[in-house]
Amino acid sequence: MSRDRYTINPITEEESYRDFVNTITEDGKRNWIYPKKPSGKYYNYRTILSWFLLGFLFAGPFITINGNPLILLNVLERKFVLFGLVFWPQDFYLFFLAMLTIVVFVVLFTAIWGRLFCGWVCPQTIFMEMLFRKIEYWIEGDFQQQRKLNEKPLDRDKFVKKSTKHVLFFALSFLIANTFLAYVIGVEELQAIVTAPPTEHLTGFIAIMIFTTVFYGVFSRFREQVCLVACPYGRFQSVLVDNDSLAVTYDFARGEGRAKVKERVKEGDLVTNIPKKADAGVSSYGDCIDCELCVKVCPTGIDIRNGIQLECINCTACMDACDDVMRRIGKPEKLITHTSYNAVVEGTKASFFTPRIVAYLGVFSLLLGLFTYLLLTRPEVNTVILREPGLLYNELPDNRFSNFYNARFFNKTFNEMDVELRLLQPAGGEIQFLGAMEPIAGQNQIERRLMVFLPGGALTGNQTPVEFGIYRNGELIQTVRSQFIGPEPSRIRTN
Ligand code: SF4
Ligand code: SF4
Incomplete structure (x- = not known):
């Protein structure tokens, strides 16, 4: 992250925290x-x-x-x-x-x-x-x-x-x-x-x-x-994240000029009478009494007063701890609060409607809209018909040919559904299921084997395109294409 982005407390310019990881000791062991x-x-x-x-x-x-x-x-x-x-x-x-x-x-x-x-x-x-x-x-x-x-x-x-x-x-x-x-x-x-x-x-x-x-x-x-x-x-x-992102943030403008209670009392400054800071000069105290309770409650062991850090999981435990301290010393809460860096600098309420957020929002809305549309319009039934692998055609004595197929019907509705399979192309063909074609339970699938018979005259070569129609209540709801394997064209009788 670049130096101009908020990773340090800009008033103390404290950066030594970058030199170590709180969970690792100097000799490399787990802290x-x-x-x-x-x-x-x-x-x-x-x-x-x-x-x-x-x-x-x-x-x-x-x-x-x-x-x-x-x-x-x-x-x-x-x-x-x-x-x-x-x-x-x-x-x-x-x-x-x-x-x-x-x-x-x-x-x-x-x-x-x-x-x-x-x-x-x-x-x-x-x-x-x-x-x-x-x-x-x-x-x-x-x-x-x-x-x-x-x-x-x-x-x-x-x-x-x-x-x-x-x-x-x-x-x-x-x-x-x-x-x-x-x-x-x-x-x-x-x-x-x-x-x-x-x-x-x-x-x-x-x-x-x-x-x-x-x-x-x-x-x-x-x-x-x-x-x-x-x-x-x-x-x-x-x-x-950038300087407009909301995050658990220490209000350095209000808190800096931090000093422990002992020190303030020694200097004649009553804790409950800490002068309200307009700016963070060195001549007066800020609201932070350097009690380090915000550090002690932190489950990742960081000091949020140094600025936004990668280790901060925004658990807000330090906000609770500091609010409690502020109440006890008679100061307003939210010295550590959920706001943006720019809001702290400008002393305003955080606003996150930046052009970048509007752009993200646009992309998100588009994707969500597309997903919803595709989900709502996805077909009620999805059928996959594939020729049985490894099997060739059968030639019947009446100049007809047959192929084995495997059909899978997916019912995407929540209700039980009856579907019917018809051969649309080529004309003159016939379908025979091996076993009964039962209703498909809602959100479920069934698999059936079937044979397709075509007259020799309907074949266009050793691969003939076939088209199936899936009907529900007599209405065509899906068409599926496949191939029908036959003999070499020279071996086909056309009558
Ligand atoms: S809990 Fe509040 S007052 Fe105490 S050190 Fe943290 S920021 Fe300062
Ligand atoms: S206590 Fe939670 S919110 Fe506060 S600095 Fe630690 S991880 Fe971040």
């Missing part, structure tokens, strides 16, 4: 972060939102719409269901368009609200901060107690606390692994794996244990490193 237990208005909102999202995530595999799962991303069988709508392999263009629309939405969202998604909606943060971290606070206490526990030699108390925590972490990871797998293979398949002995579903059992171990490793050890080094979305931040 374990012990964030203080957050509390406050925004934390309460996040808690409510996260319970709602967790409820949705864990209940999701069991919710069905017209017999289909709410969401199924079965990559192995190439079956995708979004909100009960089945996307077959033939609908890949729609799926691709849906993904593209989501990517543009993420770009738009990030350009406006920065990394808010990371702190408030991302499953990694929600699991970490709202489940695993809470278990840790519950068993080991707040950050000072956790640090002491880790530093003291192993005794009975430490053993009990640590083993209880890790057993709970592993159990929770197992539950999360099962839930994610249910979104991939479906809840019935998962039930079959979980309820049968592991030897009967060895692959499924191994997959669950691998997922569980990965989740356990992430939430017990890797933690904030996912957001700092592994998450690709985090890496995009520096190109997506």
Whole structure:
């Protein structure tokens, strides 16, 4: 990110924070972060939102719409269901368009609200901060107690606390692994794996244990490193945000001239009587009392007073901490707030309707409109008819020829449907199904084998184009072309 973009506090011009990573010690080891237990208005909102999202995530595999799962991303069988709508392999263009629309939405969202998604909606943060971290606070206490526990030699108390925590972490990871797998293979398949002995579903059992171990490793050890080094979305931040993007921002214009309470009192400045700063000169104090509570609550270990940093996941814990401090010293809240750099500089309300946002909004609206149109107008039935591979033609005594075909009918509606297949071209041909042609259940498919008979006179060579018509209630709803294999033209009798 270039120097003219807001990455430092422009008043202190402090840049030494760039020389180290908070989570790595000078000798290259992991610097374990012990964030203080957050509390406050925004934390309460996040808690409510996260319970709602967790409820949705864990209940999701069991919710069905017209017999289909709410969401199924079965990559192995190439079956995708979004909100009960089945996307077959033939609908890949729609799926691709849906993904593209989501990517543009993420770009738009990030350009406006920065990394808010990371702190408030991302499953990694929600699991970490709202489940695993809470278990840790519950068993080991707040950050000072956790640090002491880790530093003291192993005794009975430490053993009990640590083993209880890790057993709970592993159990929770197992539950999360099962839930994610249910979104991939479906809840019935998962039930079959979980309820049968592991030897009967060895692959499924191994997959669950691998997922569980990965989740356990992430939430017990890797933690904030996912957001700092592994998450690709985090890496995009520096190109997506600009000085108009909303982000958790320290109001340096108001806060700088920071000084600790002790220092202020020594200088005869009552804490509750700190002069309101019009500018951030050195002669008077700013509102920041340098208590570092905003740093202590930060789960990624940064000091937001240095400016927007890649590590900030916009969790707003520092906003809660600072608001509490401001209330206690009789100053207005929002010294750290959700605003843009330009709004802080200009002392105005943040406005994100910049030409760039309008352009993103235009592209997003176009894609969304196109996706909605294609989704609503996609045919009710999709039929694929292919000649049986490896088989040639049959010659019958009455100068007729036959080919085997395989037909797949996909019913994309939610209702059971009867369809009829007719041969449109060439004239004089006939279709015979091997087995009955049954109704197709809603959002489902059936596969049938059939034979097509053509008189010798209808053949145009060893490859004759044929055209099928798919009818519903007597109305033609789709046509499908294929080829009919016959003998060399010299061997065909025309009568
Ligand atoms: S919590 Fe507020 S007052 Fe305390 S150091 Fe951070 S910005 Fe300054
Ligand atoms: S700086 Fe504030 S918002 Fe950003 S990660 Fe730290 S506590 Fe969360």
